[in-house]
Amino acid sequence: MHITERGAGYPVIFCHGFPHTGYIWHRQLAAVAAAGYHAIAPDLRGYGRTGPKDGPDAYTNLAVLADLLGLLDDIGAEQAVFVGLDFGAALVWEASLRAPERVAGVIVLNNPYAPRPPRAPTQLWAEAARRHFLHMDYFQKTGPADAELGANPREFLARVYYALSGDYHYLDTWRYPAEGTGYLDVLPDAPALPWSWLSVEELDVLAREFDRTGFSGGLGWYRALDRNWELTAEYADAKVGVPAYFVYGERDTDMEGFSGRDPLGVLRANSTDLRAVTEIAGAGHLLQLERTEQVDGLIVEYLRDLVPGGAGQRYSAASSG
Template identity: 65%
Template sequence: MEPTHRFVDTGGVRMHVAEQGRGHPVIFCHGFPHTWYVWHRQLAAAGAAGYRAIAPDLRGAGRTGAPESIDDYTNEAVVGDLLALLDDIDADQAVFVGVDFGAALLWELALRAPERVRGLVILNNPFAPRAPKPPGYYWGKMAERHFLHLQYFQEPGVADAHLAERPREFLSRVYYALSGDFHYLDVWKNPPGTRYIDALPVAPDLPWPWLSQDEFDTLAADFESVGFTGGLNWYRAIDRNWELTAHYAEAVPTVPVYFVYGENDPDMEGFSGRDPLDTMRALLPDLRAVQRVPGAGHLVQLEATEAVNGFLLGALGELTTGK
């Protein structure tokens, strides 16, 4: 069984979605630099297990439309796309699965529209309370001391052009650097002003134990075609997200949450506070399971597919049957 592909008019963009299987809907949200395809192994597993697995290309990625305005990349705007997708499939609720900025999107979805969320399965990017100042303030302070990709991404047109010069080399370097095979925070040893591709380690030749040449080629082809601007605009909209969530400053998601993370994930180590697991346990009223995957990094669903699929299917079983 292979995924089918179609487009959904969300009222904001023409969104490409890949689907596999039938049953209770499960919607997968990717990060950067990703497309729907980073979930293809999970679509196969969930579809075979009796679920309707759906992975959209989020705004600016793959075959989905890429608006020009950075304001069109806020979580508020993309939550609208997800709700339109639910309406399109005539579903009151879905289980949502997310990683990277897809995870940040889903934490906000659970605040804005909890009635549409049967549960969340989050990879690597834990919930944290809203900071007292916008993220860009903290990034600017960090970037005074060392290279920081979050700050590097901010100036429109700069990173876009640099990454487009050698897209396949950038993708191989960043996927390897974010994996459990490299300590990503070593990238911070580079001084301010470094280009991202030069801050990243040289990647070993493909295939890797967790990523085939064909899989890499599929991911790279979309970025070679459409470039990186759409994904980068998500980062440029993060301070706007902070502004738009002022009235959620004291709110926490109340939906059921399942959290799985790679032991060597850089977001858990360097971007999520001193003790992200204890923070989630203290704040989330319905945190049902937390699992650490030994040796894995940021793309844990590819690096440790069997472990993630097992966790995912266990969570789906509990959420959709009540067991």
């Protein structure tokens, strides 16, 4: 596992989604380190400089959580605060269920916790794909998406980041039929960079990584979601008990189209120590880039609550065994 780290003190682990690497958090690492914490952003399995894995269980949350707990052991930490977005959000929610003793708290962006659905996810997506294009269904078949996205990573990244931002309405991609349609067919053309929230240099860093690796590792996470569903049967009725903060963009597509009819009500009903829910006006999915200063301020504020000893507190060594 490749990590980027800054600062010293209590560990804060940032978990990214698709199509990102740990670099997507580089602004937050600087802010959190400046506040006196040990900020760590891994390239999660299959992304960046953390190599791809083989096998049907390679990209499950259970497997990736083992990587993260191994990281805690390696730095000698009993616990950490986990920050997550997108797939990283689902990962830290599951960490709070599977290993609450290692989770001092979670700060989640845009992807609220919800109980396990009664049916496997791909069944729901296949039904939706009979009505319109849905990337989550399109990504299930190995080959077409891997080739399409990998043909020009920089163009794909620019177009999908723009589409997911508050500057566009992502659910407009649902206007297209699924039959014979690829992802680039439904994504809007992106305006020329730099944008108000993303520089040419930042996109170049991300594009170089995906030029080198392709997108198959990240797509493996989509293809593992049914397996995640199977592996979480014992947590079907579980509630999140660790301290939790939730921040979301007013224009986030997950909140609008992928998290049910009442995502905040469901979150509140299933998190027993939910300390704050904050909406950020006008922002979309890439919250930490679109509203960096506001997000950084909230994360540091929440860390001061979650780590009572203060920013400079050293973490205790993990127990052996």
